[in-house]
Amino acid sequence: MRFAINGGGIGGLAMGVALALKGMDYAIYEAAEDIRQVxxxxxxxxxxxxxxxxxxxxxxxxQ
Ligand SMILES: Cc1cc2nc3c(=O)[nH]c(=O)nc-3n(C[C@H](O)[C@H](O)[C@H](O)COP(=O)(O)OP(=O)(O)OC[C@H]3O[C@@H](n4cnc5c(N)ncnc54)[C@H](O)[C@@H]3O)c2cc1C
Structure with a gap:
């Protein structure tokens, strides 16, 4: 099973880490073209x- 995470904010990224720690396959889809510091x-x-x-x-x- 492969999980799709919509949004690469802190919630989506944390979800990706959680799935990776469980050895699960996932992809994060981010609408923004780039991620910048604000x-x-x-x-x-x-x-x-x-x-x-x-x-x-x-x-x-x-950090
Ligand atoms: C100016 C400002 C200051 C803030 N300061 C704080 C703070 O100090 N502490 C705090 O706890 N919270 C703060 N917040 C709130 C904070 O932004 C949210 O708590 C936090 O970012 C929520 O994380 P999230 O991953 O749920 O959503 P977001 O960070 O909003 O991430 C969602 C991501 O999904 C992407 N996206 C949206 N729709 C789609 C789609 N259809 N397909 C693919 N990608 C999509 C967006 O581009 C975005 O990158 C602040 C908000 C603002 C505006």
């Missing part, structure tokens, strides 16, 4: 950070 700060709720920590990618958020 120069804005990002506040993350503690429950969201818990999910990213569980996925093993929370350190990437701090």
């Amino acid at each position: 120069g804005a700060g990002l506040w993350m709720a503690s429950n969201a950070l818990n999910v990213l920590e569980h996925l093993g990618i929370v350190e990437d958020i701090y």
Whole structure:
């Protein structure tokens, strides 16, 4: 089974990591032509950070 994830935002990317950790096949489809930095700060709720920590990618958020 192959999963299709529509949207390469933090939700879609986190879903992709979750599926990859389970060894599942997936593709992420992003409507935007490119992904750019917007120069804005990002506040993350503690429950969201818990999910990213569980996925093993929370350190990437701090960079
Ligand atoms: C200025 C601003 C500041 C924000 N600051 C914060 C913050 O500090 N902390 C916080 O928690 N939240 C913040 N938010 C809200 C934050 O954007 C969302 O919580 C978060 O991005 C949601 O992630 P998401 O992956 O669900 O959606 P998005 O980040 O919106 O990602 C959805 C992606 O799907 C793509 N897409 C849409 N339709 C399709 C389609 N049909 N096919 C393929 N791709 C598609 C879009 O191009 C987009 O890249 C902010 C929002 C804005 C506008």
